[in-house]
Amino acid sequence: MQAQRSLPMFPARLDTPSDELVSHAQAGPRYTSYPPATVFRPGFGAAQAAAELAALPTDPLALYCHVPFCSQLCWYCGCNVTATRDRSRGAGYVDLLIRELDLVAAAIGRRQAVAELALGGGSPNFLEIHDLARMVTALRERFAFAADAELGIELDPRDTTAPQIDALAGLGFTRLSVGVQDFDPEVQHAIHRVQTVEQTRAVVDRARAQGFRSVNADLVYGLPGQTVARLESTLAEVVAFAPDRIAVFGYAHLPHLRPHQRLVERSLPVPGLPERVELLRAVLDRMADAGYVRIGLDHFARPDDPLVAAMNRGELGRNFQGYVIQRTQALLGCGPSAISDSGGAYWQNAVDLETWTQAVTAGELPVARGVALDADDRLRRHVIMRLMCDGRLGFAEVAERFHLDVAATFADELRQLEDQHGDLAVVDRAAGTITATPLGHHLIRNVARVFDRHTPAGSGGSPTI
Ligand code: SF4
Numbered sequence: 001m002q003a004q005r006s007l008p009m010f011p012a013r014l015d016t017p018s019d020e021l022v023s024h025a026q027a028g029p030r031y032t033s034y035p036p037a038t039v040f041r042p043g044f045g046a047a048q049a050a051a052e053l054a055a056l057p058t059d060p061l062a063l064y065c066h067v068p069f070c071s072q073l074c075w076y077c078g079c080n081v082t083a084t085r086d087r088s089r090g091a092g093y094v095d096l097l098i099r100e101l102d103l104v105a106a107a108i109g110r111r112q113a114v115a116e117l118a119l120g121g122g123s124p125n126f127l128e129i130h131d132l133a134r135m136v137t138a139l140r141e142r143f144a145f146a147a148d149a150e151l152g153i154e155l156d157p158r159d160t161t162a163p164q165i166d167a168l169a170g171l172g173f174t175r176l177s178v179g180v181q182d183f184d185p186e187v188q189h190a191i192h193r194v195q196t197v198e199q200t201r202a203v204v205d206r207a208r209a210q211g212f213r214s215v216n217a218d219l220v221y222g223l224p225g226q227t228v229a230r231l232e233s234t235l236a237e238v239v240a241f242a243p244d245r246i247a248v249f250g251y252a253h254l255p256h257l258r259p260h261q262r263l264v265e266r267s268l269p270v271p272g273l274p275e276r277v278e279l280l281r282a283v284l285d286r287m288a289d290a291g292y293v294r295i296g297l298d299h300f301a302r303p304d305d306p307l308v309a310a311m312n313r314g315e316l317g318r319n320f321q322g323y324v325i326q327r328t329q330a331l332l333g334c335g336p337s338a339i340s341d342s343g344g345a346y347w348q349n350a351v352d353l354e355t356w357t358q359a360v361t362a363g364e365l366p367v368a369r370g371v372a373l374d375a376d377d378r379l380r381r382h383v384i385m386r387l388m389c390d391g392r393l394g395f396a397e398v399a400e401r402f403h404l405d406v407a408a409t410f411a412d413e414l415r416q417l418e419d420q421h422g423d424l425a426v427v428d429r430a431a432g433t434i435t436a437t438p439l440g441h442h443l444i445r446n447v448a449r450v451f452d453r454h455t456p457a458g459s460g461g462s463p464t465i
Contacts, residue, residue, distance in 0.1 A: 009311070009391045010296060010441045012288040018277040024424070024443050025273050027461045031388050031445060032320045033346055034381040035371055035454045037339065038461075040348055044370030046359075052342040053107035053332075060115035060146055062328045064320075065097060065135065066335030067121040068353055071159055074193040075263040076181070076223060078252055080337035080351050081122050090127040098138045100334050100360050105142040107365065114143040115328050116150045118321060120177075123156040129167040136171045150175055152214075157203040158195050165203065169210035176207045177216040183237050184230040187223050190268040197237050204241050214305075217243040221279040222251035225268030228282045235286040245307060246292060246300045247322055248283045250276065252462030276465055280442075296323045296389055297444060316389035323389065336366070345372045376453070378402075379409070384448045387434070391441045395432035406432070413450050421447065 014021075029036035066080070069090065073083040105112070117139065124132070139145075152175030153168060178200055181193060188194045204215050217238050221231060238246060253270050255261040264270065271279065284294065292300035293308045299322055301307040310316055310325040317326030320339055331341045336356035339348045347370025350356040359366035373381065379402050386393050395406035407414060407429060417425050417434065424440030425447045427433075440447050445464040449455065 010294045010444075011284075011438045012294050013284050014277070014281040014442060016439050016442065018274050018281075020439065021277045021442065021465050022273045024439075024446060025463045025465045026446065026449075027459070028445050028449050028464055029452070029455055029461050031384050031448050031452075032318055032322070033339070033341065034384045034452065035346070035373070035377060036452075036461075037346075037348065038459070039454045040346060040369040040371050042369045044345065044347055044367070044372060046365040046367045048345065048370060048372065049340070049347045049365050049367045050107040052340075052345050052347070053104060054109055055344075056108055056112065056330055056342060058110075058113065059329055060113040060149075060327075061330040061332060062116040062118070063114055063139065063143065064118045064120060064331060064333040064338055065124075065139070066333065066338045067093070067119060067124040067126060068336050069093070069126040070121065070123045070156065071126065072192070073260060074181075074191055075260055076191045076193075076220065076251060076253075077260070078254075078258060079122060082353055087126065087128060090131050094127065094131045094135050096357055096360050097135060097335055099363075100366060101138055101142050103360070103363065103365050104332060104334065111142065111144045114139075114145050114149055117145070117152070119153040120321070121154060123159070124153050125155045125160040125164055129164055132164070132167065133171060152177065154179070155203060157200040158193075160203050162202075162206050165206045165210055169207075169212065174212055175214045175216070176204075176212050177218060178203055180217050180234070180238055181220045182223055182226060182231065183234040184225070186268065187225045187230060190224040190266075191264055201241060204243070214244045215241070216245040216247065217241065219246065219248045219283075220251045221248055221283055222253070222271050222276045224264045224270045226271060226279060228278055231279055232282055232286055235283065235290075239286070239290045239292075242302075244302055244305050245295075246287065247298055248287075248300070249298050249322075250280070250462060250465065254462065273463065273465065276463065280465060297442075299323045311389075314390060318385055318388050344378075346370055379404075380451050380453065383410075383451050387436070387448045387451070388444055391436040391444055393434040410451070416450050417447070421450065 068080055068082050070081050070083050071085050151173040153173050154177045157178050180200060183197055253261055287300045293303055295301055295307055295311055307325060315326050317324050319331055329343050333340045336349055336353050337351040339346060347367050349366045350359060350368040356366045383393060398406050414427050417427050424437055424443055426435050436444055436447055443464055
């Protein structure tokens with residue numbers, strides 16, 4: 001555990017000229033896992049996942065359940081989604097998800113302890129109340145939820161009803177994440193997602209009245225038609241709700257991978273890199289002005305939020321949901337495309353709803369691909385995650401944890417940092433540290449990539465700014 005820090009590590013504001021950031025921008029992984037999901041292979045399937053499940057430690061783990069339906073498709077969407085207005089599909093889906101839970105529980109071989117549950121998607125609020133209740137009851141029957149387990153859910157304010165929120169509170173949910181993206185009407189038209197401030201405020205107010213402890217708002221910068229003025233206006237509206245946490249993700253425009261994203265180019269241009277930098281600058285300024293503390297690259301929290309204390313203790317983690325308080329060592333994902341992390345391996349369920357359905361119906365774990373981590377992967381994962389979360393790496397902690405000489409093991413990487421990336425990170429061999437510079441914090445994915453032995457130079461992903 002690291003010493004208590006009194007200052008946020010990632011610079012609250014962006015003082016670097018735009019062209020300097022643009023010159024460093026490259027495509028690359030977001031490092032929500034290491035190895036990145038692009039490395040997962042079909043050779044890791046149901047049998048390997050079953051072996052990992054059977055060997056899970058008894059410590060409480062985190063659960064994620066994916067609900068793959070939305071009533072319409074947002075054109076910028078990067079998630080695994082089936083757009084349908086037929087809500088009756090939710091009941092059959094919950095039946096299948098419960099069958100998957102049975103398969104997972106059988107492979108584990110005991111009633112595994114759980115400290116956290118997250119429902120995401122898609123839109124979990126696509127499910128009718130009784131189907132949400134069936135899902136949560138089934139989860140509680142198959143897993144031993146800690147008395148203080150945290151239950152969180154993503155909600156689309158456009159079609160979340162007050163009775164749904166009341167029911168979720170009754171089921172024990174206390175954390176809520178609402179999608180916002182941008183409130184500007186032209187931007188909303190361009191991304192095919194029209195959502196009013198009032199709809200959003202109604203969900204937040206109802207949740208708070210029902211005792212939800214934590215409200216998170218998700219925004220996106222880099223959307224078509226976004227300008228600094230429009231984004232600042234959205235940020236002001238969001239800050240007025242006083243969310244406990246705000247995440248502002250950079251839009252990943254990858255139409256070669258997600259063809260529907262070509263639709264966003266129809267009406268308004270997607271901002272280029274210089275414009276993205278100015279949008280990011282505005283985000284950081286407005287968040288700092290509003291008193292939010294920057295957490296890592298793209299999260300912000302009120303100063304009294306537990307995420308800030310975790311950051312100051314060096315106990316931030318990073319997974320597919322972004323920056324989190326590192327409470328558990330394993331994460332199990334259920335539903336199509338969900339990713340699991342046993343600590344020793346990652347695996348992903350079949351992305352396609354039909355393929356996932358066939359596997360579950362046949363009584364097989366619906367695993368499509370994955371990767372078992374070797375000793376080198378585990379070491380590099382730790383290094384990359386500490387850099388992504390802390391912007392800093394202490395050699396002594398790594399040496400103690402992995403029983404090795406960091407300077408000798410990473411001789412090539414340290415030389416690469418010193419010779420090629422001195423403006424992004426400072427290697428202090430005497431002190432035994434790597435510390436990102438202010439510029440390097442904003443480009444921490446570039447620094448982390450030096451330790452990535454799987455991602456070929458120049459390979460795809462979203463821009464690092
Ligand atoms: S609501 Fe979210 S998951 Fe559904 S289509 Fe829109 S962006 Fe994708």
